[in-house]
Amino acid sequence: MMTLIVVLVLILMALLGAPLFSVIAGGALYGFYIADIDLMVIGIELYRISETPLLMALPLFTFTGYILSESKTSQRTLNLIQSMIGWLPGGLVIFAFLFSAVFTAFTGASGVTIVALGALLYPALIKTGYTEKFSLGMVTASGSLGLLLAPSLPLILYGIIAQQMDLDVHFSINDLFIAGLLPTALMVIALSIYAVFKNREFNIATVPFDKLKLKASIWDMRWELPMPLILIAGIYSGYFAISEAAAVIAIYILFIETMIYKEISLSKLIDIIRDSMAMVGSILLILAVSLALTNVFIDAEVPSKLFNIVQNNVDSRVSFLILLNIFLLFVGAILDIFSALVIIVPLILPVAISFGIHPVHLGIIFLANMQIGYMTPPVGINLFISSYRFKKPIADIYKASFPFVLVLLIVLIVITYIPSISLFFIK
Amino acid sequence: MLLNNSRKIINTLHILEDIIVSLILMIMMLFSFYQIIMRNFFDSGFIWGDSFLRILVLWLGLVGAILASRKGKQLSIDVLSQFIPYPYKSYIKTINLLFAAIICFIISYYSCLFVYLEYEDATVAFENVPAWVTEVIIPVGFLIMGLKYTAQIVNENIE
Numbered sequence: 001m002m003t004l005i006v007v008l009v010l011i012l013m014a015l016l017g018a019p020l021f022s023v024i025a026g027g028a029l030y031g032f033y034i035a036d037i038d039l040m041v042i043g044i045e046l047y048r049i050s051e052t053p054l055l056m057a058l059p060l061f062t063f064t065g066y067i068l069s070e071s072k073t074s075q076r077t078l079n080l081i082q083s084m085i086g087w088l089p090g091g092l093v094i095f096a097f098l099f100s101a102v103f104t105a106f107t108g109a110s111g112v113t114i115v116a117l118g119a120l121l122y123p124a125l126i127k128t129g130y131t132e133k134f135s136l137g138m139v140t141a142s143g144s145l146g147l148l149l150a151p152s153l154p155l156i157l158y159g160i161i162a163q164q165m166d167l168d169v170h171f172s173i174n175d176l177f178i179a180g181l182l183p184t185a186l187m188v189i190a191l192s193i194y195a196v197f198k199n200r201e202f203n204i205a206t207v208p209f210d211k212l213k214l215k216a217s218i219w220d221m222r223w224e225l226p227m228p229l230i231l232i233a234g235i236y237s238g239y240f241a242i243s244e245a246a247a248v249i250a251i252y253i254l255f256i257e258t259m260i261y262k263e264i265s266l267s268k269l270i271d272i273i274r275d276s277m278a279m280v281g282s283i284l285l286i287l288a289v290s291l292a293l294t295n296v297f298i299d300a301e302v303p304s305k306l307f308n309i310v311q312n313n314v315d316s317r318v319s320f321l322i323l324l325n326i327f328l329l330f331v332g333a334i335l336d337i338f339s340a341l342v343i344i345v346p347l348i349l350p351v352a353i354s355f356g357i358h359p360v361h362l363g364i365i366f367l368a369n370m371q372i373g374y375m376t377p378p379v380g381i382n383l384f385i386s387s388y389r390f391k392k393p394i395a396d397i398y399k400a401s402f403p404f405v406l407v408l409l410i411v412l413i414v415i416t417y418i419p420s421i422s423l424f425f426i427k
Numbered sequence: 428m429l430l431n432n433s434r435k436i437i438n439t440l441h442i443l444e445d446i447i448v449s450l451i452l453m454i455m456m457l458f459s460f461y462q463i464i465m466r467n468f469f470d471s472g473f474i475w476g477d478s479f480l481r482i483l484v485l486w487l488g489l490v491g492a493i494l495a496s497r498k499g500k501q502l503s504i505d506v507l508s509q510f511i512p513y514p515y516k517s518y519i520k521t522i523n524l525l526f527a528a529i530i531c532f533i534i535s536y537y538s539c540l541f542v543y544l545e546y547e548d549a550t551v552a553f554e555n556v557p558a559w560v561t562e563v564i565i566p567v568g569f570l571i572m573g574l575k576y577t578a579q580i581v582n583e584n585i586e
Contacts, residue, residue: 013522013523013526014503014504015504015507016507016519016522016523017503017504017507017519017520017523018503018522018523018526018527019496019501019502019503019523019527020501020502020503020504021492021501021502022526022527022530022531023526025530025534026526026530029530029533029534039533039537040537040538040540040541040544041541042534042537042538042541043537043538043539043540043541043542043562043565043566044541046485046534046538046565047485047562047565049484049485049488050478050481050482050484050485050561051481052481052484053477053481055481055484056455056459056480056481056483056484058484059452059455059484059487059488059491060455060456063452239463239467240463240467243459243480244459244462244463247455247456247459247460247463248460248463250456251456251457251460254456270445270449273445273448273449273452274444274445274448274494277448277452277487277490277491277494278491278494278495278497278500279491279495279500280487280488280491281487281488281489281490281491281492281493281494281495282491282492282495282500282501282502283502284484284487284488284489284491284492285488285489285492285495285501286502288488334504335504336502336504338502339502339504
């Protein structure tokens with residue numbers, strides 16, 4: 001009875017907008033209290049932050065992402081896209097999807113792509129002859145494309161949470177990085193097909209291919225283009241681990257943006273550090289208290305009870321996956337991605353594994369759902385950012401991005417029910 | 428006068444936080460870069476390097492969390508408050524801040540006990556660095572966060 005009241009109060013506090021870490025910590029503290037565990041254990045739980053090897057990648061990639069979005073990388077990216085594709089009908093859109101995905105993977109999925117790259121893409125799309133509605137939808141949809149691509153923060157965070165859980169099925173963070181490749185490719189292809197099909201009756205301007213222009217825009221980006229290569233080469237050659245790759249990339253980007261491009265001043269750099277580390281701090285904090293709460297749950301056998309309930313009502317893997325998709329779309333529409341990861345993953349991962357779903361596949365399903373959640377009301381953050389950035393009513397943004405959401409839903413269904421798309425390259 | 432002085436103190440503290448967080452981040456980047464170079468080219472490096480870096484992550488996380496509680500940058504769900512009419516919004520905000528402050532103080536108190544225990548046991552983190560030194564940021568961090576939320580309650584109800 002008492003527990004019920006506490007749980008209800010905590011949920012109410014969460015819904016009223018109390019800082020999420022305090023709500024989760026409140027739950028964990030209460031859980032320790034009724035289990036007669038000394039509350040001192042909260043110190044031990046929080047100290048676990050320093051026992052997780054991969055975590056260093058989080059602050060470093062966040063920092064890199066903030067620097068990239070504050071410098072003129074997005075302008076150079078747009079120049080490159082435009083010089084590559086002018087000759088190909090629909091080319092602008094196809095390459096815009098592709099580069100948005102890479103941009104999002106590096107800048108973290110916080111809507112930066114829309115503000116930094118989308119803001120430049122939008123006028124370019126209109127100028128090329130795309131309708132306003134289509135352009136708005138496309139820019140909004142590309143804001144969370146790339147969530148499944150290394151080194152996106154949610155992807156790393158999922159790996160960290162899953163590895164903290166002591167599962168029977170083991171996988172490495174690299175498995176997760178590889179698993180995201182084909183699903184992302186599928187999304188880019190599906191969106192591109194839709195875009196080309198949709199615009200076949202419009203008069204989209206094509207420009208003859210200009211080799212000099214392409215050369216110039218590549219030359220302009222010569223310092224930034226090697227970045228994904230450093231990441232890929234570094235990780236797969238074994239010279240450095242993912243967290244070290246994060247350090248190398250952070251130093252490299254810091255160096256080129258402040259010393260070579262000279263687009264970040266010292267005072268701006270301090271602002272960037274402050275903002276990015278505030279973001280990292282709030283993510284690490286809810287991660288730490290959630291790990292504590294997960295332990296409370298495991299002590300109280302919540303996952304196995306949950307599993308029994310699910311098993312009594314769901315008889316097959318397929319129906320479990322259907323329910324999972326519906327549930328996750330709902331979660332994605334009300335929770336931001338980081339909160340959703342730390343709260344929901346520890347609960348559903350054991351259940352999913354007992355239904356025979358590979359943890360890597362679950363991660364891909366989870367994040368693909370969240371990606372769509374970025375564009376669904378009421379809390380779809382991409383919708384708000386687009387509305388704010390392009391000064392359009394939110395209802396217009398809903399309508400504009402709806403067809404893109406539909407395309408992504410189809411891809412979601414395909415990658416959910418065909419596990420081999422995610423697991424193809426994994427043993 | 429009092430308000431003016433406290434503003435000055437708060438501004439100084441903010442600058443101090445910025446400096447500390449920048450230092451931790453820079454040390455983290457440079458140190459791990461140094462480790463990579465040493466390992467791959469000279470086959471050496473500090474054995475305790477990994478532990479040190481992971482402790483830096485803890486410190487960075489907590490100092491970052493202090494930064495985040497500066498202006499309500501902590502992650503929250505916040506779906507109900509938009510439906511709450513204006514005069515009640517301020518009450519809700521006060522309740523939220525009060526809740527966060529209490530939780531922070533509780534965590535600070537109990538983690539302080541934990542750190543003290545580690546101090547008495549003389550647990551070692553790495554090399555000859557005692558564990559309590561690396562852990563002390565937990566009670567201190569939450570204490571500062573709690574104080575910040577308390578200060579925000581005061582501000583909210585004065586203005």
